[in-house]
Amino acid sequence: MMTDEEKNRKLSDLVDIINKNYEDVDLLNALGKRRLPDRDRIIVIIKAIRRLMFPGYFGQVAFEKTTSHYFAGEMISSVIEELKKQIVIALRYGKEDQGFSEEINAKAEEISYKFAERFPEILRILLTDVDAAYDGDPASGSKEAVIFSYPGFNAIFVYRIAHELYLLGVPFIPRMMTEYAHSHTGIDINPGAKIGEYFFIDHGTGVVVGETTEIGNNVKIYQGVTLGALSTRKGQLLSGVKRHPTIGDNVTIYSNASILGGDTVIGEHSTIGGSSFITESVPPYTKVSIKNPELTFKGRDEDENTGKLYE
Structure with a gap:
């Protein structure tokens, strides 16, 4: 166990280091x-x-x-x-x-x-x-x-x-x-984003809207949506560069969809399904969705090994 003298010395040394950083x-x-x-x-x-x-x-x-x-x-x-x-x-x-x-x-x-x-x-x-x-x-x-x-x-x-x-x-x-x-x-909405009128974020948690995003009128987005950059590896070299997507009028974007890139344009009246990952432009009046995963259901009396029901 440290003595009071040792504690004071360690504290003094730490203060000196922090102060030097200042x-x-x-x-x-x-x-x-x-x-x-x-x-x-x-x-x-x-x-x-x-x-x-x-x-x-x-x-x-x-x-x-x-x-x-x-x-x-x-x-x-x-x-x-x-x-x-x-x-x-x-x-x-x-x-x-x-x-x-x-x-x-x-x-x-x-x-x-x-x-x-x-x-x-x-x-x-x-x-x-x-x-x-x-x-x-x-x-x-x-x-x-x-x-x-x-x-x-x-x-x-x-x-x-x-x-x-x-x-x-x-x-x-x-x-x-x-x-x-x-x-x-x-x-998280960057103040630099351009957002039109009649805008609705439903539920909202986890939504990200990047600085150079452009959003038209009557757009609705759900929780977890990301309107982001495709890559930011160039760091400050990308400052002022259009790196986030453009969303047309009357678009709906469902939960957890990610739309990335400054050249990506979502055409007006389109619907983006949940969990979609989009890095290319989408024409107007388009519905985008990912294929539903295959679901397996088992009844209470089903054999877990064979997948067959007992008679």
């Missing part, structure tokens, strides 16, 4: 001069936008139509101000030694207002997603239930707002948002 490996040290956006504040922003777009569903404060104008103004102003702070941090990352920059501050403010101006259009599209979930799931019960409790819709909501920030060139924050949704829903 000094030698710049990537490990995001403290001091380098500062990253605050994850907790990003989550607060997500929830504030959700309350703004769907008042009365989330949050502790009761929503009254008589005060809706004040409520909207207060929420929008709060989101813009809080988001601006985080965008400034994101834009300044790695440039902190240059000191305060009025240019970065002005750019962050401009982005924040442009983002807020997109709220009505984002909400319009989200309402088509609500319709898609309600129309496509007989178990939904109501559109209110979709908004309040469906993980697929929650992931789509976060994606929609993160995608706007992605288009505005904001670093860090869009992916932080979608990874927050990923951790809560099991649905």
Whole structure:
């Protein structure tokens, strides 16, 4: 058994090694001069936008139509101000030694207002997603239930707002948002993906949608679906290259199907069966399925060795 002196010495040696890593490996040290956006504040922003777009569903404060104008103004102003702070941090990352920059501050403010101006259009599209979930799931019960409790819709909501920030060139924050949704829903949608209206993810767990994926209107996908790259061995050389599939309008993709590759196009009105593995384009109006495996059934009185029934 170690003495207290031995424990202290080992602890001191370990601290020295870890501290040397901080000094030698710049990537490990995001403290001091380098500062990253605050994850907790990003989550607060997500929830504030959700309350703004769907008042009365989330949050502790009761929503009254008589005060809706004040409520909207207060929420929008709060989101813009809080988001601006985080965008400034994101834009300044790695440039902190240059000191305060009025240019970065002005750019962050401009982005924040442009983002807020997109709220009505984002909400319009989200309402088509609500319709898609309600129309496509007989178990939904109501559109209110979709908004309040469906993980697929929650992931789509976060994606929609993160995608706007992605288009505005904001670093860090869009992916932080979608990874927050990923951790809560099991649905991984890269903010760079392009997704049309009336989009529905049923059940959702295990769904992956890659950065350069393009999805048309009225598309429905089930749990475990992967819209991914055929190969990423070239790593950063593939940055900006179309490496994920294109899904046409009115396509349904059933559970655990994998559709891979930037040249792969699933034609409109096609249906992709469960567990399919697709790396080639599919023409419009096509049904794709894998051959059912052969099943063997044995009765209670069946001989396990001969496969014959006893008389």
